Amino acid sequence: MSTPQLQDWFDALDATWPGKAVHALGPWRIREGAGGGQRVSAATTAVADVSDAEIAEAEEFHRSLGQNPLFQIRPGQEALDARLAARGYGKNDATHLRAAPVTQFEPAPYLRSIMHWPPLALTREIWAGDHIGPERVAVMERAEGKKTALIGRDGNDADRASGAAFVATHGAIAMLHALVVLPNMRRRRSAHYMMCGAANWAQDNGADWLAVAVTQANAGAGALYTSLKMPVVGEYHYRGL
Template sequence: MNTPQLQDWFDALDATWPGRAVHALGPWRIREGAGGGQRVSAATTAVGDVSDAEIAEAEEFHRSLGQKPLFQIRPGQAALDARLAARGYRMNDATELRAAPVTQFTPPPRLRSIMHWPPLALTREIWQGDHIGPERVAVMERVEGQKTALIGRDGNDADRASGAAFVACSGRIAMLHALVVLPNMRRRGSANYMMCGAAEWAQDHGADWLAVAVTQANAGAAALYTSLEMPVVGDYHYRSL
């Protein structure tokens, strides 16, 4: 099984967490986020650097959409990163893409990870408690192709909901988003069960890999993905005013 290339991971990231629209402007792809967060509101480019004039055009277009200028910086774009820093843009949310083959995960015990679509009221309630509101659920609803929400069940009490997540497929890659474990249910195995359940679902729907995006500041999540032997396969960060 061949490992996907760097661009494959980013293509899957875009396909499984899409903005309301993506606008082509010169070297840019500018996402229209509709309140769905940074990832669906950022401008990206496939080149390593652009001119100040092209940056100014992207800034103006962002504002025409009613959103603040925001750029996602991917590997190989150090020159663009430096140019934005010189214009006063601050770096935030350094993020890692982590992934592993779906066959690497152990299927969870029965009823520890329950798949369903559309999201149940309970799933939405769990997400809302972690600031994943209607705008981000709308992002999930825009995904084309195979997708599912899931509810986790506590490792000590299978009758209690412990968390929720969203998974979607893009070709050989399934990506998990919006993983939330309720505060009083943490460190009891639920996140592990949800990840393993997501991998099982992904395999059943034709994917070879399960991937996630996690901020470097989220030490707890990073520890989980390290324990699941999901190495870093890519990274990005944002520049904002």
């Protein structure tokens, strides 16, 4: 099992959480998000820097889509980051990509993670309580690889749901998104077992790695992934007006 390279993680991120459309414009790939959030609405480029004129073209195209100009900055793009900062763009949502081999996760206890697709009404209800509404569920529906929703179930009360998440594959990588644990179910290892269930599902569906994207400000999630021995394999942040 070979270790994915940095671009592989980003390719999986894009494939498992896709925008409505991706438009090629000069050096840019500009995502049309349709209300699905920053990740599916940002422009990216494979080069380290672009000109101010090329940034202006991207800004105009964003606005033609009804979106505010937004750029995702990846490793090695410090010059682009500085150019955007000089144009008044603020930095937000610094994010880590974390990953680990699926084989290192323990088997999830029986029925602690219930896989299903399409998402059940209960799954949608749990997501909606954490601001993951129809536009973000539409993002999940667009993912073209193998995919599943999952409901976590509390170990102390088997009839109670503890949370929900979404997992999709791209090649050897499965990425987990939209992990929500209900407030009254936290600190009961629900997220831990949901991650194990996701990894078990990923292995059964041909993936070698389980990955997540987590904002650096989310200390609780960072601690969870550290406890699961999922090191940082990449990072990015946004620049927006």
